[in-house]
Amino acid sequence: MGAINLQNPTARFSAIKDKKLSIDATRGKPSMQQVALSDGILAAPPHHEIEAYQAKTGIDILNYGGNDGLPEMKNIFAEILDISPGDVIVGGNSSLNMMFDAVATMILSGLWVQGKSKILCPSPGYDRHFAICQYLDLPMITIPMTPNGPDMDMVEELARDPDVAGMWCVPVFSNPQGHVYSDETIRRLAAMPTANPHFKLLWDNAYSVHHFQGARPAPVNILPECDKHGHPGRPIIFTSFAKISVPGACVVCMAAAKPTVDVLRKRLLAQTIGPDKINQFQHINFFKNLQGVQAHMEKHAAILRPKFELVNEMFSKYLPEAGATFTSPDGGYFVSVETPPGHAKKVVAKCKEAGVLITDAGATFPYGKDPFDSNIRFAPSFLSMDELEQAAEVFCLAVLTA
Amino acid sequence: MGAINLQNPTARFSAIKDKKLSIDATRGKPSMQQVALSDGILAAPPHHEIEAYQAKTGIDILNYGGNDGLPEMKNIFAEILDISPGDVIVGGNSSLNMMFDAVATMILSGLWVQGKSKILCPSPGYDRHFAICQYLDLPMITIPMTPNGPDMDMVEELARDPDVAGMWCVPVFSNPQGHVYSDETIRRLAAMPTANPHFKLLWDNAYSVHHFQGARPAPVNILPECDKHGHPGRPIIFTSFAKISVPGACVVCMAAAKPTVDVLRKRLLAQTIGPDKINQFQHINFFKNLQGVQAHMEKHAAILRPKFELVNEMFSKYLPEAGATFTSPDGGYFVSVETPPGHAKKVVAKCKEAGVLITDAGATFPYGKDPFDSNIRFAPSFLSMDELEQAAEVFCLAVLTA
Numbered sequence: 001m002g003a004i005n006l007q008n009p010t011a012r013f014s015a016i017k018d019k020k021l022s023i024d025a026t027r028g029k030p031s032m033q034q035v036a037l038s039d040g041i042l043a044a045p046p047h048h049e050i051e052a053y054q055a056k057t058g059i060d061i062l063n064y065g066g067n068d069g070l071p072e073m074k075n076i077f078a079e080i081l082d083i084s085p086g087d088v089i090v091g092g093n094s095s096l097n098m099m100f101d102a103v104a105t106m107i108l109s110g111l112w113v114q115g116k117s118k119i120l121c122p123s124p125g126y127d128r129h130f131a132i133c134q135y136l137d138l139p140m141i142t143i144p145m146t147p148n149g150p151d152m153d154m155v156e157e158l159a160r161d162p163d164v165a166g167m168w169c170v171p172v173f174s175n176p177q178g179h180v181y182s183d184e185t186i187r188r189l190a191a192m193p194t195a196n197p198h199f200k201l202l203w204d205n206a207y208s209v210h211h212f213q214g215a216r217p218a219p220v221n222i223l224p225e226c227d228k229h230g231h232p233g234r235p236i237i238f239t240s241f242a243k244i245s246v247p248g249a250c251v252v253c254m255a256a257a258k259p260t261v262d263v264l265r266k267r268l269l270a271q272t273i274g275p276d277k278i279n280q281f282q283h284i285n286f287f288k289n290l291q292g293v294q295a296h297m298e299k300h301a302a303i304l305r306p307k308f309e310l311v312n313e314m315f316s317k318y319l320p321e322a323g324a325t326f327t328s329p330d331g332g333y334f335v336s337v338e339t340p341p342g343h344a345k346k347v348v349a350k351c352k353e354a355g356v357l358i359t360d361a362g363a364t365f366p367y368g369k370d371p372f373d374s375n376i377r378f379a380p381s382f383l384s385m386d387e388l389e390q391a392a393e394v395f396c397l398a399v400l401t402a
Numbered sequence: 403m404g405a406i407n408l409q410n411p412t413a414r415f416s417a418i419k420d421k422k423l424s425i426d427a428t429r430g431k432p433s434m435q436q437v438a439l440s441d442g443i444l445a446a447p448p449h450h451e452i453e454a455y456q457a458k459t460g461i462d463i464l465n466y467g468g469n470d471g472l473p474e475m476k477n478i479f480a481e482i483l484d485i486s487p488g489d490v491i492v493g494g495n496s497s498l499n500m501m502f503d504a505v506a507t508m509i510l511s512g513l514w515v516q517g518k519s520k521i522l523c524p525s526p527g528y529d530r531h532f533a534i535c536q537y538l539d540l541p542m543i544t545i546p547m548t549p550n551g552p553d554m555d556m557v558e559e560l561a562r563d564p565d566v567a568g569m570w571c572v573p574v575f576s577n578p579q580g581h582v583y584s585d586e587t588i589r590r591l592a593a594m595p596t597a598n599p600h601f602k603l604l605w606d607n608a609y610s611v612h613h614f615q616g617a618r619p620a621p622v623n624i625l626p627e628c629d630k631h632g633h634p635g636r637p638i639i640f641t642s643f644a645k646i647s648v649p650g651a652c653v654v655c656m657a658a659a660k661p662t663v664d665v666l667r668k669r670l671l672a673q674t675i676g677p678d679k680i681n682q683f684q685h686i687n688f689f690k691n692l693q694g695v696q697a698h699m700e701k702h703a704a705i706l707r708p709k710f711e712l713v714n715e716m717f718s719k720y721l722p723e724a725g726a727t728f729t730s731p732d733g734g735y736f737v738s739v740e741t742p743p744g745h746a747k748k749v750v751a752k753c754k755e756a757g758v759l760i761t762d763a764g765a766t767f768p769y770g771k772d773p774f775d776s777n778i779r780f781a782p783s784f785l786s787m788d789e790l791e792q793a794a795e796v797f798c799l800a801v802l803t804a
Contacts, residue, residue: 043446062648062651064429093674135669136672248680270534
């Protein structure tokens, strides 16, 4: 690993610029090596397997029908989320689409109102969650994040406003910090009174099986917890195989208890004949159950672990020198960096100067506006170890010289 | 073919009831034999082909990205619809989903208003179009159909109402009649003034290459025609491979010119990472271009033709006796029957008594209400020739005895 001379980072930065790098670290994409782990899923299901399935279940996966997913696919999602298969609605690429549709359903069903219903947005957070709210004209309120999850005092206070209609949550390995919500946070989210009877937790459980250090996080289960407190319809849970199988051709789900799942199913009946069943069938054959998914995720972890270790080592060595802090997650896809206030945009611009593209500063906040201009999302997964080392060095140099 | 004794259909009907048939002729599903024509599409693309494609185009079809479709898939749709690939947005299963989303986009963008914006519905028509309007609370106005398309005098008159915001059209082999809109109809739809500046033709070109008799219909092209009359943004075109390749795992598209395509793309950016690219890639490899699609559709036609001939023969022989009329389409998936007023529900109920399920009477009208209780949609495609002969006989007997 190239050692940066902390006395003279500027010279090193100039030298690196001369290399004319071209590295894209903007998105949390699995690497080609990770995607190749699922080569087997692309193998066409032999016709006798399709026929055997039809004979056993009476479901013709080649023809129309089945608008909420094959039973075995629901079972796999139910096992992952530890909920009932009856609460699961399966979809095709992508979970973002399901989130958009779920939020749009709240509006189209007259439960939320554009321009009025406000959404709580723990931030730094996921830019695409915020883009959905912005497109649909749902005003966003920034909630500070802590290592235990969102600032719950503030959330409980705001939930007294009847216009506050929902909240984005990435409970496990939050995007971009990699924080896991504490049990207390989840219990308070489930228990708190909300003035709006249609208040929803938009529970994006994107990284539920995506740990690469230690054991799988096992936070309190939001669905029974909400039920216990008399709010069974509060959560809408989302998860995806995008970062398990093939991001370009995956299966996803949303899940909710009554009465929310009824609202979602009602839309589904009018909206679609159903998602791609062949792709579900291939996922079922390849993964079989939660155990199959977990065995597969160990292979992902083995690829991701050294990348996050490399970033952690580089950042530990150099970022404190510049007064920047960063997270060291045990899973998920990102490292969150806090530069001194007013520096994030400059750092991203400097990285670009040196040929390394980083997610735009500000993207991790509603409306793209980081009030302190300090947060940056760093995405190690897609790069090779060589590229990553270069990108991390450029990033450190940019922070040191910005 | 069983000959019905026209002097005593009741006895024959009783005899058939004793057979305890179980035949489902409710939906326009391709038969297993038709779906098997596309077995090749389920063959997994070999890895070297995926790699070669990526090397050539720079597009990684396995990973995230490409929210409006692969260029080659756009080209195939553009050839089918005779429009520019730049106007095409590709999606996955199903085209109904795209229609729902397009209509919902009009509402979510504030251009149409729930409970107020009215949709013209040529009827008898497609029940799932009407279900979208009903779910989204867009009041429907029934427009009578003629063999040349909707009653254009009535359409032009109603279009003067600023609350009239759109119209469903199945221009080629209308569902359920199999009528093809005349050039005059299409020209009037393109040219007519509308009081609502956001008036849209929801142009469901579902059966564009689905002729089984004679040549492919070549009606006036709606997109350039609207453009010529100063209404480029008026049509939103939909089409699907559901009845070309595999209904359970197909590709679909919507298409529109500016400014409408911009409205649709804006939603897409917020809504999704993109549809399944592997499935598109498999369609591209299998069909290649319009010529490939047309050659394939000849095989479908060869399977469908004798089925429609059988129905036509049976219906010609018996239905006139009961004062019923019916269509003899050259393509599409349905035959539309007009019983004497007040008989349709009875006929469908009698068919069910004899173990033959037919689409509910009324389904072909907005809100499921046929003002004359006379229209029935008959769907020959999914049944084997044996089943079809039995179903058609039961149907004729039901009409004769109702």
